[in-house]
């Protein structure tokens with residue numbers, strides 16, 4: 378399929394990009410990052426923007442820096458760069474699981490988070506890490522936590538006149554981390570994926586976070602599992618019991634890959650495996 382006709386601009390500054398979003402709002406503009414979600418939608422005519430504003434030449438949107446225990450990642454940083462940056466820990470592991478080298482070289486963290494596909498890998502990572510994003514628009518800058526960013530299927534709190542400029546992830550020093558992604562063919566999107574973070578205090582679980590992809594219209598935290606483990610003993614039996622609640626309060630859609638029941642089963646099994654790995658029990 379060929380996309381509908383559109384205009385194209387490649388601004389060199391953030392102000393210019395934000396200015397174009399506002400001044401040409403009547404053309405239904407869309408920001409273009411790696412294009413690996415937007416262009417397929419345009420080819421299917423599910424998105425028909427009249428103007429593409431390419432962010433590739435905008436200065437200041439690339440790179441990874443550590444500042445006061447937080448990773449600051451520019452929105453235009455490609456998945457491949459995250460995957461190569463082993464110092465990022467779980468974020469590097471998760472990015473390395475995305476599709477194939479071509480997708481990882483083009484797709485960006487900002488594009489993935491702004492797109493808000495619950496089956497994608499990075500939204501649940503942001504949720505598990507209690508990370509945040511910085512949005513810049515005509516009236517200034519605002520920070521949004523992961524819980525506020527994802528609103529519904531492919532819908533995020535990024536306004537039409539805003540650019541997602543930066544992602545902030547806590548460095549998670551002292552946490553054990555694991556990512557389990559179940560797909561039918563390697564390099565596919567997750568049927569279900571689980572990010573598990575565990576902070577041990579001897580044989581006890583001081584803190585824990587579990588985030589699950591593709592179990593609803595947005596990425597979800599497995600709150601019942603977390604509550605069952607937090608503050609209690611950290612062993613295989615406790616994890617199995619807690620993980621049996623990982624699908625509680627979820628309403629996963631059935632799709633070509635799995636029924637809703639099978640996804641619930643996967644959420645429980647993947648949570649147990651990820652938690653055991655994060656707890657250092659495997």
Ligand SMILES: Cc1cc2nc3c(=O)[nH]c(=O)nc-3n(C[C@H](O)[C@H](O)[C@H](O)COP(=O)(O)OP(=O)(O)OC[C@H]3O[C@@H](n4cnc5c(N)ncnc54)[C@H](O)[C@@H]3O)c2cc1C
Pocket residue numbers: 407408409410411412413414415416417432452453474475476477480483484485486487488489491492496497498499535539540541542564565566567
């Ligand atoms: C074959 C294939 C397989 C894939 N497999 C996976 C997979 O296994 N796991 C996975 O997670 N993803 C997968 N993806 C998706 C891939 O990671 C995308 O690149 C990503 O979801 C979107 O990033 P992008 O930079 O390409 O964004 P784009 O496609 O350029 O943009 C996506 C949306 O976000 C908006 N946007 C982009 N950047 C910004 C910004 N800075 N501020 C505000 N809005 C912005 C755009 O306007 C658009 O609406 C796959 C894609 C393909 C084509």
